[in-house]
Amino acid sequence: MPRGEGxxxxxxxxxxxxxxxxxLAVVTLVFHVPKFNGLLDAYTRSAxxxxxxFAWIPTPSRGAGIALMVLQHAAAWCLFLGWAPRVxxxxxxxxxxxxxxxxxEHYSHNAHFHLTLLALIGCASDRISLxxxxxxxxxxxxxxxxxxxxxxxxxxxxxxxxxxxxxxSPGWGLTGAVLTGPGFAPHAPGLAGLQQLNQTVLGAIPAxxxxxxxxxxxxxxxxxxxxxxxxxxIALSVGFMTYLEFMxxxxxxxxxxxxxxxVLSPRRIAAGPSFTRRPAPHLASTGxxxxxxxx
Amino acid sequence: xxxxxxxxxRHAAVAFIVVWLAVQIAVPLAQKLDLGAPSSPYRxxxxxxxxxxxxxxxxxxxxxxxxxxxxxxxxxxxxxxxxGYRSPxxxxxxxxxxxESEVLGRFAGLVTxxxxxxxxxxxxxxxxxxxxxxxxxxxxxxxxxxATR
Numbered sequence: 461m462p463r464g465e466g467x468x469x470x471x472x473x474x475x476x477x478x479x480x481x482x483x484l485a486v487v488t489l490v491f492h493v494p495k496f497n498g499l500l501d502a503y504t505r506s507a508x509x510x511x512x513x514f515a516w517i518p519t520p521s522r523g524a525g526i527a528l529m530v531l532q533h534a535a536a537w538c539l540f541l542g543w544a545p546r547v548x549x550x551x552x553x554x555x556x557x558x559x560x561x562x563x564x565e566h567y568s569h570n571a572h573f574h575l576t577l578l579a580l581i582g583c584a585s586d587r588i589s590l591x592x593x594x595x596x597x598x599x600x601x602x603x604x605x606x607x608x609x610x611x612x613x614x615x616x617x618x619x620x621x622x623x624x625x626x627x628x629s630p631g632w633g634l635t636g637a638v639l640t641g642p643g644f645a646p647h648a649p650g651l652a653g654l655q656q657l658n659q660t661v662l663g664a665i666p667a668x669x670x671x672x673x674x675x676x677x678x679x680x681x682x683x684x685x686x687x688x689x690x691x692x693x694i695a696l697s698v699g700f701m702t703y704l705e706f707m708x709x710x711x712x713x714x715x716x717x718x719x720x721x722x723v724l725s726p727r728r729i730a731a732g733p734s735f736t737r738r739p740a741p742h743l744a745s746t747g748x749x750x751x752x753x754x755x
Numbered sequence: 756x757x758x759x760x761x762x763x764x765r766h767a768a769v770a771f772i773v774v775w776l777a778v779q780i781a782v783p784l785a786q787k788l789d790l791g792a793p794s795s796p797y798r799x800x801x802x803x804x805x806x807x808x809x810x811x812x813x814x815x816x817x818x819x820x821x822x823x824x825x826x827x828x829x830x831x832x833x834x835x836x837x838x839g840y841r842s843p844x845x846x847x848x849x850x851x852x853x854x855e856s857e858v859l860g861r862f863a864g865l866v867t868x869x870x871x872x873x874x875x876x877x878x879x880x881x882x883x884x885x886x887x888x889x890x891x892x893x894x895x896x897x898x899x900x901x902a903t904r
Binding site: 468469470471501502503505506507508510564565567568569570572573576583604606609610613614617618621622624625626628629631632637638641642708709713 | 759760765768769771772775776779780783784787797799801802803804805806807808809810835836837838839851852853857860861864865868869887888
């Protein structure tokens with residue numbers, strides 16, 4: 461967190477978490493809810509199930525499954541609009557954890573990360589609706605900053621363990637064997653040539669790129685939590701995530717990480733997404749840094 | 756709006772932060788290093804933030820039933836057992852987040868459940884052929900369940 465922003469429990473400008481929540485809700489509506497409702501639909505249409513992660517987890521009936529699907533949709537819209545966002549965030553996180561626990565095949569690291577963000581945004585107590593955010597009536601709003609800090613810590617934990625996994629995995633380390641495996645399927649129109657070039661480079665110097673990937677992830681883990689390295693964390697994350705999304709394999713992880721970067725945004729950018737925003741009196745001393753996106 | 760935490764809210768927030776961080780740090784480590792095992796080897800595991808860490812094991816599974824000496828037949832109503840499954844043609848699948856034993860366990864359980872319900876004298880078979888990046892040796896495994904009358 462930039463210098464001078466105080467400790468974990470101190471108040472911070474509320475629009476950062478409110479903006480993050482609206483963006484996270486969009487990803488939830490576009491990627492997460494369709495996927496998890498699809499899993500639940502298939503599960504409740506099937507007569508055979510493997511044992512869930514814990515024996516005490518109840519298996520949903522078809523009716524309960526449909527109710528949960530509707531509830532997930534409603535919660536995602538509530539999250540987007542900022543209506544009872546804490547309930548909506550935790551409901552989505554809880555429902556997702558339940559669906560993931562029903563069958564090992566429901567698990568994915570991307571979904572796991574999305575659920576952690578939903579739970580953490582469910583801790584935010586900014587009470588800024590989407591309407592209020594858009595109209596710029598949140599200039600004076602402050603909220604406890606600990607959910608922002610937890611999101612930063614979560615990002616650091618994820619990238620630290622991703623790096624550690626690559627250090628220990630026989631497919632990475634000093635061999636980079638994973639990078640010489642079968643090519644990734646072409647995706648994103650107009651980028652086939654670049655993706656082919658990327659494949660060639662990966663195959664030519666896999667060990668170097670393996671070490672570089674581990675170093676990047678470790679660097680990110682440090683930058684997310686060390687005060688003063690926020691700008692580096694943002695730049696490195698945007699570059700790394702964009703590369704993964706367009707050169708390697710598309711996935712919701714990229715969008716979740718990019719959204720989570722909102723908690724690292726400097727005050728002058730994050731002073732508000734509103735086009736009509738004016739500096740709040742108590743922030744006016746920071747001068748031009750409060751003028752919002754269009755400042 | 757209340758932006759400063761005081762009283763029990765402050766204590767609750769601190770408790771939540773401590774518990775959250777403890778879980779988020781301990782669980783991936785335990786999963787990754789399999790701390791319950793005697794030798795604590797590294798393993799690829801769920802809940803361990805192991806994105807892109809291994810080449811995805813892929814396999815084809817063919818579900819069918821057969822009677823002694825007869826050709827494989829389609830399992831009736833296979834879609835009722837697991838929505839989206841087909842029989843008797845092979846179905847391409849990946850085991851990105853599941854282990855080889857979990858794959859075998861899933862299909863052994865499936866054919867056993869079908870045989871147990873039908874009791875029609877057929878043998879229900881799941882033939883699993885690993886097509887890429889199988890964790891252990893060998894390429895094809897069959898699990899069978901006799902539906903004794």
